Amino acid sequence: MAWDEWERLKAEAADHRSAPMQLNQVPPEPSGGGGSQQGDLAVNQTDLAAIGDAAFELHQGFGRVSEHARAASQKAAGGLKTQGFALGGALDHVASRWIDQSRSLLDATAHISNQDLGAEDGQAGAGRARHGPRQQSPWIRRHEQPHAVRRLRRPVPQRLREKLVAYDKERNVKNMSPWINNWNNGDLNFYSKNDRGRDPMTGFLEALGHNPGAATDFFAQxxxxGAGVDKESELNENLKYLTKDRIWxxxxxxxxxxxxxxxxxxxxxxxxxxATTGYVYDADPMTAKDPMIPGNRDMRTAETAGVMEQVVFLYGSEDGPKMLHEQSQLADSLGRMGAAYIDDIDYSMSGVGDRAKDDGLFPPKYQGRADFGEQGAINFLSVIGQNETSHGAVSAAQHLYTLSMLDAHPPTSEANMNKAHDALTTGGEVRGILDHSRVQQAEETYKDEAEEQNKSLGRSGDWVKLGAGAVVGGGIAAIPLPGSTAAALVVAPLAAETIGNAVNTFIGHEIDKGIDKAEEDPTEKAQVTSQQFYSQGIQQQADAYAIYIGADSDVKNDTNLRDWPQDIENSYFGTGSQQNDYRGRPAYKD
Incomplete structure (x- = not known):
């Protein structure tokens, strides 16, 4: 069969799939009895299981030889091109076409071999059992083609979730993975060099990333x-297993x-x-073009907050620095989660200890808001501040949130100005914990390498450029991470409902400054010392204060502002030379 014909048949099959499936049958006799004469075509589950097993064997065998052919062809092409032979480029083109065509066949056989995974108990094919929980299914395998992503957004059957986790737990033994081993060459993911697709838990979790409701349920408290999380017994077993116990x-x-x-x-x-934000993880929250992506509004609920409280407890624990270091691929996600709850973090940091929380200044934006407790929030911030990526995401969210607080409370009354003062000092405290944590980790990581340490801090200061691409609307800001696409947007809440062009708001002013920063020569700030890093941090707080009081000429002469600069500086730096000793978790040490 020619490949063009194969592609045509696939397209026709897709068209037919859009209509309800029915079996051909003899038209009913127009008799008065209301009966009908059924056709004799029947398909039982055993037959379907046999087809699935045949497709599985084809997939396994073809996957092995296909990968061998690809590797050998590309190696030969590279050698020929190095020697200056034009044939090398032609062979490389053939290898590329081979990859595309073999992916089509592998995708088709994988889909056929897994069709009965979503069946109810007792209906799965008998021929399926000897393979155990199949590695790939329409729900748990990740591909990058749009049609496959849509398929992932179907509800993940609870029975499948429970069986996969139970099966995986039973076989969670060091150096004895049933999925990733030398004899399993059933690769089903050719779209990432770092994920061959052999671990079904990876694909399953990726599917949950495209199904917020199922993800929240899977990690539910x-x-x-009860309210809040302050001990391990209040953690979801799935979350505890995947973050602490599973051997990855x-x-x-x-x-x-x-x-x-x-x-x-x-x-x-x-x-x-x-699970924590209510958004598909790679969604653009400002489009609302996809029915699975509601867009342009805060999607948090009491249930998502319950998951976030667990995350804050886990990664803010004594093991948090070690967990973040060993699970560095989670850093960007932890940063986006922290940014999504920056208002609740500020609420938890307000008041005195865990008393006198300021509901007036930080009103809940959804029912059942998260409360991390003051020390819980400090511990979490001190851990995620250690990583360059998570530090940048939360710093950007905090700065924009503080600016939106100033926008929501203009200096038109004493009450508003009191709220602006508290917003600046609370935001300064959060920023101070993040920045101190970042400096301490850079100093620990690059103990005797001052240049590398300064480069690391220079990169950490680049978060100010994030404002250049921020989009504001519906009470949220979508902030792109450095060098990212829409799949890495930070969705952060705002105090003011700023919709559309924000030129005349404090947020708009800061975004304009972000554009200016983004156009600067990056080599100018390639390296900064810890002293310079702290100076930049406090200067950003001072700029926000200057913008606020500069909005009204009469405000500058208000005697109540006399102590503001010192209050803001103290909130950022802390008070006393030993303040940092008890502001959260220490830097990670190898």
Missing amino acids: PEGA LSDAYIMGGDDKVIAGHDSLGHALEA
Whole structure:
């Protein structure tokens, strides 16, 4: 069969799939009895299971020889091109076409072999059992083609979730993975050099990342856990297993892959993003073009907050720095989760200890808001501040949120000005914890390498450029991470409902400044010392204060503002030389 014909048949099959399936039958006799004469075509589950098993064997066998052919062809092409032979380019083109065509066949056989995974108990094919929980299914395998992503957004059957986790737990033994091993060459993911697609848990979690409701349910707090999380018994068993107990292995390709990358950690982060934010993890929240992506509004609920409280407890624990270091692929997701709850973090940091929380200044934006407790919030911030990526995401969200608070409380009354003061000092405290944590980790990581330490801090200061691409609307800001696409947007809440062109708001002013920063020569700020890093941080707080009081000429002369600069500086730096000793978790040490 020619490949063009194969592609045509696939397209026709897709068209037919859009209509309800029916079996051909003899038209009913027009008799008065209301009976009908059925046709004799019948298909039982055993027959379907046999077809699935045949497709599975074809997939396994063809996958092995296809990968061998690809690797050999590309190696030969590279050698010929190095020697200056034009044939090398032609062979490379053939190898590329081979990859595209073999993917089509592998995708088709994988889909056929897994069709009965979603059946109810007792209906799965008998021939399926000897393979165990099949690695790939329409619900749990990730592909990058649009049609496959749509398929992933179907509800993940609860029975499948429970059986996969139970099966995986039973076989969670060091150096004895049933999925990633030398004899399993059933690769089903050719779209990432760092994920061969052999670990079904990775694909399952990626699917949850595209199904926020199922993800929130999968990681839900146990019944009767109560408000907040302050002990491990209040953690969801699935969350505890996947973050602390499961043995994760790299599934990277030997040729071209990075064995330090664990794709499963990345997918775990995606699932947790969906579970905590209510958004599909790679959605653009400002489009609302896809019915699965509501868009342009705060999607948090009491249930998503319950998952976030667990995440804050876990990664803010004593093991948090070690967990973040060993699960570095989660850093971007943890940063986006922290940014999504920046208002609740500020609320938890307000008041004195865990008393006198300021509901007036930080009113809940959804029912059943998260409360992390002051120390819980400090611990979490001090851990995610250690990583360059998560530090940048939360710093950008905090700065924009503080600016939106100033926008929501203009200096037109004493009450408004009191709220602006508290917003600046609370925001300064959060920023101070993040920045101190970042400096301490850079100093620990690059102990005797001052240049590398300064480069790391220079990169960490680049978060100010994020404002250049921020989009504001519906009470949220969509902030792109550096060098990312829409799949890596940080969705952060705002205090003011700023919709459309924000030129005349404080947020708009800061976005304009962000554009200016983005156009600067990056080599100018390639390196900064810790002293310069802190100076930049406090200067950003001072700029926000200057913008606020500069909005009204009469405000500058208000005697109540006399102590503001010192209050803001103290909130950022802390008070006393030993303040940092008890502002959260220490830097990670190898």
